[in-house]
Amino acid sequence: MKLFVAIILACLAVAQAKVHNFQSIVPVREAQQYSSRIVNGFPAAPGQFPYQAFLSGQTAGGNLACGGSLISDTWVLTAAHCQVNVIQFTVRVGTNNINEGTVRTSDLIIIHPAYNPGNLNNDIGLIRLSQPVPLGGNIQAVSLPEANLAETFLNREATVSGFGRTSDSIPTISTTLNFVNLNIISNIECMGVYGAATIIDSTICARGRDAPNQGTCNGDSGGPLTITENGQSVQIGVVSFVAAVGCEAGLPSGYVRTTHFRNWIRDQTQI
Secondary structure, three states: OHHHHHHHHHHHHHHHHOOOOOOOEEEHHHOOHHHOOOEOOEEOOOOOOOOEEEEEEEEOOEEEEEEEEEOOOOEEEEOHHHHOOEEEEEEEEOOOEOOOOEEEEEEEEEEOOOOEOOOOEOOOEEEEEOOOOOOEOOEOOOEOOOOOOOOOOOOOEEEEEEOOOOOOOOOOOOOEOEEEEEEEEOHHHHHHHHOOOOOOOOEEEEEEOOOOOOEOOOOOOOOEEEEEEOOEEEEEEEEEEEEOOOOOOOOOEEEEEHHHHHHHHHHHHOO
16 A cells, blocks of 8 residues: 555656646737847848838727838738737838838738637738838848748747837837847747747747847837848748746747748738
């Protein structure tokens, strides 16, 4: 009997050891106020990110700010959570300042049909501009990867850009564009932080390249995560989520993996 009890207790100990309190996540646009910024980033040079878009969305409750990327002269890629309840977007491109640049409005907003606001799976969407923008100079479309579902980009250096807040003490987003360099980590490592319900095949995660607390925060949602291939930027991710405990907690930031949605993008836009 004592042996039987000992075996049961041992099994319980093993079971308890496997319990993992996974980190909860928030959409980047809802990141906590006290840590809301591109963390430890750098100012972008003029024309450094010619595909960057700044989105101002009109909702019934007011305006919201998000990022996006120009993928053609008429289409912008962004996060689905930026699009929820938005009536219309004002889109600025070709500038590092949110008060300047070429301005267009949206005439079509497409949220991925499988978007799940609970765990931010499939957090991707498209915006069609009411008029094309003139490509050239500081306005360029970013390249998209092909639909290679086996490509993980593990350990690749990547760059994320956005207009997220730059100071904990300033409650508004940055008026100028910033960027930071990251390292792509494995989904297994990221799953250990956030759990299997959040980290699926179409998720990609990254950590700061120079410091653990580098990454994204609110104002950066929907923006581009890119790598450099043959001298040009290729967008491999869309800014999606951070840990609910804060952007400066040193935990991975999460993105939508564009290779998994390449065919959907093509079907919607013919790009």
